[in-house]
Amino acid sequence: MVALLSSLKPTARQRVGRLSSYLVGIIFVVLVIVVADWPTIAKQFANPEVAAKMWPGIVTIALRNTLLYTIASFILGSLLGILLAVLKVAGGPLGWFAIGFIELFRGIPALLTIFAFAFVVPIAFNVQVPGGAVGAGILGLTVVTGAYTAEIIRSGIEAVSPGQREAARSLGMTSGQTMFWIILPQGLRIVIPPMTNEFVMLLKDSSLLFIAGATVQSKELTTFARDSLSQTANATPLMMAALLYLLVTLPLTWLVGRLEKRLDPKR
Template identity: 55%
Template sequence: MYAVFVAVIVMVVLAADWGRLQRVFFQWDIARDQLPEIITIAARNTVLFTLIAFGGGLAFGVLLALMKLSTVAPYRWVATAYVEIFRGLPALLTIFAMAYAVPVAFSFRPPGGAVGAGLIALIMVAAAYVAEIVRAGIQGVPKGQAEAARSLGMSPNRTMFSIILPQAFRIVIPPITNEFVLLIKDTSLLFIVGTTPAMKELTTYSRDAMNTAGNATPLVMGGLLYLMITIPLTRLVAVLEKRQARSR
């Protein structure tokens, strides 16, 4: 199998038209023209949008998780319906609805204009996934922890926020980090709402630069910057999973 793998790699290397690849995808002068804006504007906006969507999605997701585990039936119904709907809809469709359908239907423009509407949509989508992750984490905490807290006279709310949630978050750190990585890539969907030059994220910036230059080099640079952001995070997830496995 190793020999076959090496043979395939050698065949690909020999068959590729490296001169044409270099002309279309690796023009150094075009790459140099993208600096520093592709970092100071596009990469910065990608990280900023991700942090906003993740922070809002985490807060809303925890609330939804608690609602799904509530003893009050209407809370469970609302949270379950929300999670099923926004996990089932494509994120692109949710962004389109928030940016175009909601303003038309309710004469309401979200703060931040089109980009703000897109970020609200990403928060809504992230919350649905985070809710399921946190719910699984809460249910993964041994029931004896809650029983011990109640035997000490703690109220149900104090037991949840002081005993259960801290342990649940320790359990869900790896999948939560994976959700953060997914959100980094999902910010590329904001291209559908249109952005000003100062609000472009990596994908929109790279696509517009490619159209201007008539060359795909900006797309390659955008991809490399995505990898520089996501690979350290995915390695962090692997380290956290190994650490949890050892602790178990």
């Protein structure tokens, strides 16, 4: 068998490898279908009675809050990321501050950052974050998003042709005017696909807001499903939450792919 494969052309070997992978995958799926206890799976993971009790709150409260928290954190984090990226590119003392900020909050897990704004900051400085637990959670996600988007935006800024800067300078524009009117708009256009991907990641990271605490009306999707799981002793709420996440993330992931192809200069 090995000798036979060795005698094949590279393209033929690749074709055989793909067919073998498909065959193994089909066999695995068939075995799962045959061996699985479908009545028990349906009762524990797709129970219509449990699902009915969660409706419509899982959409009108949980999904709505998830989207609101994600959008708010993304907008604020993107603005912070633009500021940090510009400072880092500019250099100097503020550039070093931006580098330290970015490395700090990229190196710390998002869960710990949210915890810090929800509990450590109020205790250490005797201040209350506006918006209570929700405000602290959004602030934590904003800071983390700002740190990650700063690097994305910086890469976009540096991808702009140096000739753009030279042309702007020849027209008498200052460094600040060149950055905000010429370089930054072009850089932001370049990073639209990775920024969209960052939004998808942030949507899933919103599940970490549980650490800050939540009221009945401020629960996001994962917390809502987890609490329902505790009340019903059934995993259907988690499956419903997973489906709602996919309902939002799959179109966004498709959009990222389309944007990457459309903005690819080689196409």
